[in-house]
Amino acid sequence: AIAESVKPRYGGAAADIGRLESLIVEGVNAIGGQATKGTTFRFDCSEGGVTVSVNGAEQGMAAFKGLGSAFVDVFMDDNSVSPTLKDSCVKTWSSSGNKSVAASLVELASFSNQGDSKGGATQHKPDNAAMRKKIESQLNPIQEYATSVKFNPKLEDGLYLVGAGVRKKSVVKVYAVALYSSASVLNSVSSPAALHTAARSFDASTPLTSFVLEMTYSASAEKIGGAIADSVKPRYRGSASDISVLESLIIEGVNKKGGQATKGTTFRFDCSEEGVTVTVDGSVQGAANFTGLGSAFVDVFLDENAVSPTLVSSCMDSWSNPQAQTTAASLLEMDELDDDESTDEQMSDEEVNEGPSLEEVESQLQPIQEYATGIKFAPTLDNGLYLVGAGVRKKSVIKVYAVAMYSTPNVLASAASSTTLRDAARIFNSTSSMTTFVLEMVYSAGAEKIAGAIAESVKPRYGGAAADIGRLESLIVEGVNAIGGQATKGTTFRFDCSVEGVAVSVNGAEQGMAAFNSLGSAFVDVFMDGNTVSPTLVDSCVSTWSSDDAKLMATTLVGLNEKIRHSGNDEKIIDTSEDEVVIDSNTAANATATEVDEPNEATTIPSKEYDHGDEKHEMPRLKTLRPKQKH
Structure with missing residues (x-):
């Protein structure tokens, strides 16, 4: 059936179509001879021909010039075998928002291609900083709805705003809270569980996840320090004294400003594999460096019993739409390009001081x-x-x-x-x-x-x-x-x-x-x-x-x-x-x-x-x- 659709659109030999047909037949025979419900086919069309895969297993290529274009015509010409496919394509990408996404993808691809160019021709290194600046200009602050506290789209150390929510005790709004993390985490916001896992992984792509809290209710140093510590305790497997160090850092920071965390007081908690660094109103208090404490702090806001469900919802709403996903992918690609650039700059030193292979x-x-x-x-x-x-x-x-x-x-x-x-x-x-x-x-x-x-x-x-x-x-x-x-x-x-x-x-x-x-x-x-x-x-x-x-x-x-x-x-x-x-x-x-x-x-x-x-x-x-x- 597929071969019959390609034939009238292809100007080459009938044997070329026969090769395409045989690849499909071989693939189906390999799974029992029947393309049952759920069987998947993939046809990669290019200038070189058409590559066939069945249920994820590549069968080979019908490598004939013009065959790729003919296969595209089966679905895209005026006599398309699936008019609804054409309608779907046009409908999906004709909105102004998705046109912007497409333009960003084209531009990002052109930058990547510049960086990948090889050969004797003069190579023009892409301006990664300019491209990153352009992508980041599309980011917007988030205003937390219940408190009206607004959070900037980026922190100074390259962390991006994932979402914002409110922490409530009964009917009292205690503070607004924002989550900041890496481009890799932005790309993981497919579900609350995936977000949670990525934010606490602390691997090479996500060494740090930060929470910024702004008070909307006044509380004493001991009260706010104790409340945060009590949320961490059941999620942390280490010693209780480790939690006490975290609590004391919060209390010391609040005491330095009069002993009261008044409305507008800000806290920042930088969570990493090493532990949690505490900052109060922009002043770093120190770090509670205990393995597992950083992950436990992330759990307070992102696990199934999160103290701010609206934060999780905000993260999902902010980064699960197509335009946001494209922006996240672009930022991740820029991180990888920057890593490649750093690697190139260090290569000569590494060659001289090469460690074990x-x-x-x-x-x-x-x-x-x-x-x-x-x-x-x-x-x-x-x-x-x-x-x-x-x-x-x-x-x-x-x-x-x-x-x-x-x-x-x-x-x-x-x-x-x-x-x-x-x-x-x-x-x-x-x-x-x-x-x-x-x-x-x-x-x-x-x-x-x-x-x-x-x-x-x-x-x-x-x-x-x-x-x-x-x-x-x-x-x-x-x-x-x-x-x-x-x-x-x-x-x-x-x-x-x-x-x-x-x-x-x-x-x-x-x-x-x-x-x-x-x-x-x-x-x-x-x-x-x-x-x-x-x-x-x-x-x-x-x-x-x-x-x-x-x-x-x-x-x-x-x-x-x-x-x-x-x-x-x-x-x-x-x-x-x-x-x-x-x-x-x-x-x-x-x-x-x-x-x-x-x-x-x-x-x-x-x-x-x-x-x-x-x-x-x-x-x-x-x-x-x-x-x-x-x-």
Whole structure:
């Protein structure tokens, strides 16, 4: 049917259309020969031809000049097969607001293209500062409705206004509050949960989240200090004395201005991985530097029991419309261009004072042998993913499968606690785009049984339609049926979790993707939340990466991967020993491979033991390579 629509619009050979048709047929045959409801096709049309993908799996290109234009004509010419598509396009982009969005995108693209130009011609470096200024000129202050307090669209240190709300006690309006954070957070305002996670991640793209409070009701130093401290306490897992330090900083600041936080008094709380810095009426009081305190402070305003629901609503309303999303994306792109520029300026120094290479650092990584099952997982996967930890999934006394989690260096660096680890593994931002789980069966189960068990674990953690879970379950069933209908001992599953959804592979064969927003985060929660199906996996991750040596290793990997990302070098060299699985771009199909040692064999991994119930687990000691000293 598709080929028949293209034929009368294409001036080339009939065989060219035949190639396009065969790619579609091959793609559908790969999923069972039937394009059922929900099957997706993607056709990328260009001067070179048409590239075909079915259910996210690329089939190839019908590379014939003029074919791309002919395919566009099927949907866009006067005899369009879908007049409603044309109507939708025109209606969507003909409003004055969306015309402005489109113009901004065109201009941003032109600036990016200038920065990307290569070759012998004279290169004109884009004026990033001028472009950023132009984008920021579109930002507006927000006037909090209930109090009429107005907040500026940007703070002096590059933080942007996300939203504003009011804090009420009964009918009393105590203060207006505004949230400021990075361009990365602006791009995460797809849901309150996504905003919450991004604002407290404190990764390379969002090192700081700030709250600015302006009093609309008078309160004493002790009263306002105590009220804020009481909101933080139930959200903070550290010592009560840490909260007391925060409280004393607030009290000291108010006492310096007479002991009363009168109407118009302003507070600023800068939250970071290190803790919370307190400022009163523009005067910095000091920092309560305790790990986890910054995240707890963010939780006061952004978790499910937020003290200012109107702040959360304002954030969503301000940044969820198309024009605001485009502005947010433009600001994020400017951040990345600035990072690239800084990297270029530092390159000569880095070349002279070069530390260890990525190859050298990765060679120090060790596999992890899951103690209860004897299964060994390689230290790296493809696409720059590193082994975070390994555990076992048990049902009663039965060991069902061993499971390993792989993710990016930024996730390794966030494994100081189970909470920060979970947050980093499920955020799916520019520094942590994917988290992967590799499962190896140690107990035999039928296709429906193993798929049903996994689906049942995801369901209560997912807020979308039940049919989405059904799609995930069917991919698992299809994969197991393709190997005989039984997930026997040694069968491997790989689940690649991302913002797009969950991609499923069985024994190295990719089955497809359950492409539904937030399904990836829900799958991560199965293994990482407070009711994890594998507590030993969480323990393994934290134990492996929380030591000083492991933290140094993670930080080094973050820096090296950032350097590669900014230089545009996509090549990764994974150095493995003879008894490790080699995974590279040529053997991606074997990316889920693991090695199994019988539990009674002596492991060669230097280890320490820790107890978990009736089990003892061995964790590897990481050999670390410290960066060379700069001279």
